[in-house]
Amino acid sequence: MKMEQISKEKMPTATTANHYPIHRWYNFVAGYSPEYVHLKIMDYKERQGHFPIKIYDPFAGCATTNVVANTLNIPSIGVERNPIFYKIGLAKTNATDVRSYINDISAEFLESASNTVSNGNLSKLPADAKIFLLKLFPEGSLEKLLELKSVVSGYRDIKKVAGFIFLSKVIDMVTHSKTDGIYKAPTSRKQYRTVEDSIVLAETIFNEDSLLLNNHESLSEYIFDSSVDFQPEENSIDLVVFSPPYLNNFDFAEMTRMHMYFWGEAGSWREISDKHRNHMLVNTTTALKLVRSLEQQEQYRQSLPNEVLAKVEPIVSELFLLRKEKPSKKDYNLIIYPYLAQMQAVLKRCFTALRTGGAVHIVVSDAAFYGIHIDTQEYLADLMRDMGYSKVSIEQMRTRGKRWILDKRASSGKQLGEYEIFGTKE
Structure with a gap:
């Protein structure tokens, strides 16, 4: 680098x-x-x-x-x-191993997001968390993201680590609230993407970086x-x-x-x-x-x-x-x-x-x-x-x-x- x-x-x-x-x-x-x-x-x-x-x-x-x-x-x-x-x-810090799972995770995310219906994940959120998150995401998008979190919870070891950072990247693209300084401001607005478009873009970023990683230990x-x-x-x-x-x-x-x-x-x-x-x-x-x-x-x-x-x-x-x-x-x-x-x-x-x-x-x-x-x-x-x-x-x-x-x-x-x-x- x-x-x-x-x-x-x-x-x-x-x-x-x-x-x-x-x-x-x-x-x-x-x-x-x-x-x-x-x-x-x-x-x-x-x-x-x-x-x-x-x-x-x-x-x-x-x-x-x-x-x-x-x-x-x-x-x-x-x-x-x-x-x-x-x-x-x-x-x-485990980038090479994480990168090896990204394409599979992206495919699994896209399949899950396209099949998500209202599944009760919102109702499982603690009250304060639900109120706050609904200020940051469209309700339908949040439903899909919570289903993707369920997908990540089924992963193990380094794939779970990869799923965490990949989905964290996705949710930052999906939220319609911009960062004010470094805080997500619920009353602010920025350009945002659908869950599916965010998954595709995040995969592109990770794949581009794989060409530069050189599989370093x-x-x-x-x-x-x-x-x-x-x-x-x-x-x-x-x-x-x-x-x-x-x-x-x-x-x-x-x-x-x-x-x-x-x-x-x-x-x-x-x-x-x-x-x-x-x-x-x-x-x-x-x-x-x-x-x-x-x-x-x-x-x-x-x-x-x-x-x-x-x-x-x-x-x-x-x-x-x-x-x-x-x-x-x-x-x-x-x-x-x-x-x-x-x-x-x-x-x-x-x-x-x-x-x-x-x-x-x-x-x-x-x-x-x-x-x-x-x-x-x-x-x-x-x-x-x-x-x-x-x-x-x-x-x-x-x-x-x-x-x-x-x-x-x-x-x-x-x-x-x-x-x-x-x-x-x-």
Whole structure:
């Protein structure tokens, strides 16, 4: 897979992923480009004189890091807690095996879709899921899609993985609701296709990519787990490349709500939290249920080094006062300590896993809460220095677009940006 030459500003975005086989099987706007991962691997090779022996991504998402590693025949580990992202990543990291089933699955889907009558699948959906999905799909189309889900449930092993990503691609073509940012907006409208036309188009995409796969071997270990809890083997990793959830940015449970409901991973907003969001990194106020108590907040606060606390304690106090003055405001003061403490845990696990001479590259953004700027990149760099990383540096990759320039953010005096944090283990 030959990588394009793109500008540095595009590196921290996923805008080029749809140019490449496998990556385009399913892609979300959040995340960095395949070119970015490729460049970090080449940077490592230039420094060390050889390719990395193993790569690790603790927030693997849809497997961009691992797919690039596969194409270069480099073993990798990816960890992902969102069940939708995990299954998409599992399919993409086993692309050759998945591709071998696509034509059969497409034929079976077309036969099932053409024979589908009202079969009661809608009535089996939990009430909240049914209401939400009917806002995203014509009822007849949803009936057919649910029947195709029944077909996939009868598959086994890698064919089931292939059926999951293929049908996920199809439902994204069938929905008449467009993506607003990264969320499916029920009140919006986009051009959409019939179930049958979507199956044919999806098969075409997978078949075109098969000509470019070269039957490369999967060297990726893809794991369903929390990055805060998972520990790779000590001294086993040469290169860590990842982009964690940004503070007060995308809710990675909400962004897959359509898929969570469709695939039965959750049947309500509460189940999304109880089963998934509460087990992910705390980065938004929607994820505060388990970290609201003063005792929990204090535990997170005490885990952080003094250098970081000196910078963030005044911010937390100011946000607390704002919240107290205006009860309608969000509890932004409650997400800073958990976020930094959990990121500290991830970075410590990465440090333990790195071999001497290994490196970590992190793409992250700053934030602004009601005009108060949060220099996330600086706090994470301080955490890395405190735990022993060497050569820690921060480079701005781009400023974030005009849609981020709101009055409440502009009053902080800074425009939001995306940054790369670099560090090594000496």
